[in-house]
Amino acid sequence: MTHDVRTLDPDQLRSAHILFGSTIHRGPVDDEWWSRAATSYSPGRTVGIHDGGALVGTAMAFPSRLVVPGGGVLPMAAVTRVGVRADCTRRGLLSAMMRAQLDDVAARGEPVATLRASETRIYGRFGYGVATRGRDLRVRVGRPAWRPDAAQGGSVRLLDRDDIIPTLREVHEGIALTRAGSMTRQDSWWWGAIGRRVEDREPVIAAVHTGAHGDDGFAVAFRTDADSFSEQTLEVADLHAADMEATAGLWRFLLDIDLVSSVQAELRPLDEPLELLLSDPRACAVTGHHDETWLRLVDVPTALAARSYGAAEPVLLAVHDPLLEKNAGVYRIAGGGAERVAPLGSPMQPQLECDVAALAMAYLGDRSPSQLVATGWWRAHDGAAVHRADAAFTTSVTPWCGTHF
Template identity: 45%
Template sequence: MTDHDIRVLDDSQYRAAHTLFRGTLHYPPAADDGWKLAQDSYEPGRAFGAFADDELIGTVQAFSSQMAVPGGAVVPHAAVSRVGVRVDWTRRGVLSALQRAQLRSFVESGDVVATLRASESLIYGRFGYGVATRYRTVRIDRSRAKPRTRITGRVRLVDLEPGEQLVRSLYEQVAPRRVGTIGRWPAWWSMGLHQPSRDERPKIAVRSSDGEDDGYLIYKVKPGVHDASESKPTTLDVIDLWARTPEAWADLWLFALGVDLVAEVTAEGRPVDEPLEWLLGDRRACKTTAEEDETWLRLVDVPAALSARTYRDRAGTAPVLIGVRDTYLPDNTGTYRVSADGVSRVTDAPELVLDVDTLASAYLGDVSFSTLAATRRLDVVEPDAPARADALFAVPEIPWCGTFF
């Protein structure tokens, strides 16, 4: 018998859950104006609490969303956030119980996948989450950048209130074209754009060509000291940048690099394959300061997830039989025949066997089955099975999400 129980939270308990979560990150409770923004992000039935003697000791929640998968399909997605267990209750099964309840709720609500951003990398693999996308952080020395081209369209600043609706519309048009992107819920935008302090609010620039908007940039400028020493340089931080075309993408970056009285341009969470260096006269002006895991993906419904995406049709590539193990959602356990024509569940013996978190890492195409085999993350039964799986799961573009939550 456990000494705690798991319950769905109601709106009278959301603030306590929010305070508990912030406490696990060593932050104080949100002030009233900050809580007003956060309150609207809680969805009925999507937040859980762990209780001991009616005292809240842990919490987890999710936002309703969608995810783009290889081939152009978009599947129901749960964005998991605000996971925390009170420090005096850690390592007593509370998080495991919360995860079990949440995963069962995803099955019941029809979510095909779930994702999260992990504060610690050793926690979530045991619950079936695997690293499926990566991002990089860049810093550009503006004095050395010397862009090789100029803006060809029109980039204009827009006010925050009308700009919010504009960028939301552009994001919804552009983002699903890239594998790994997710739908952003209304509270994501309000919390990101409408901070309590006006000094923290970002600026919005929109690019257009022939009278049609085709991309946007959200950024903040952090003032420094404007003197020769540059001991505290003024920095322009690119927060969010999406474009419908390569031309729009280039113009928006050129706009960011062209803002006067700025020493550095920085951006966190950008695609690892974004060709920023090729815009610059001195490519060494752009430094990758970090490359990190981004999306931790959980396949909630393995048959539906495998069937939703497409597979590369390469001449001579035979199907592969993949055996999946899933401790937390055992209905997913089984063997799946994957071919260019689709996916079916079979009773045949598998040709390679892996845990559901490892399959999640390979699902969007960021890591190959051969790499996972070489690092002993899966069991190879037939020696050529990883190569066949590589060919079938290959994608033309590195997956990327671009949304932090």
């Protein structure tokens, strides 16, 4: 069955917003809410499918930029608000929208697309793979004495409510776009994630860390609902830090606030070593692990050429991409870079082989080629090439985004 995927006009976006909301079990929005939410839609980037005049499927994207290993920055489509009306699911509507959207992203010259997945079984078939992950932490206050050697220095200042968004936007732009996996945020993101809660007069802690070279980190935390007066819990909504001194300074600040008995945070970087800074590492409990960024390499030659590689002898990697066949081919990857050297099926025999989703799992450095070979995501025709690929793809810093959208 074919579906007619159309780019929605501006006057259809509110219907798309309400449709998406209904698919994640949220009610319709009022005029005031819509006047703010409307600004998060980029012109010409929302698609829809109609049935009998009613909108029954939708998906959108907004332009962003993604940091790749080595510090390069690629234009990126941030895909979100994907939903199909409950009485129209499993008829191929999402598949039709995903194909149309990938073609559109490619035509716009955005080499990568990322999204956050409501369920893990949805997006792999469209070439998306998990490229960054995070862990949830809960730290009990009272027990976390800091190790004497734990990084310290700099100062922390609390922000007035009116200053929160402008200040954090500026600090984020200054520090966050260094780690592979991080992305730029649009203004509407700040309002949707933090600004609206501040406007709603929720209790908020928003603080900036200043180190030797200026502002180098920030944290935003809200109080959770299930609190007692003397044992309140803070939920970290956003925390970015340029270095270990800023990371430690912000966590110290949060954990020292009076009448707070625990601080919790979701999707923190896998390599944020909070427990190593505490004299009792068990005071920092890891309460969950989750996938964060789902990455689609839309233009594989451009994406592979954009990142840096560790010193390694060349590896020949065959990449399959049934949806965007121009990506298929044999790529030569070495310490000096990557390029396509042959089409699939040519006499040039690849040493390793994977599909585009499994390539995304290694692209930012989250998974090593040897892990992916051992678990069947990549296939190896030459065992020695696996170690060379590990050396090429390895990154010194674990990739992480820290922007939920």
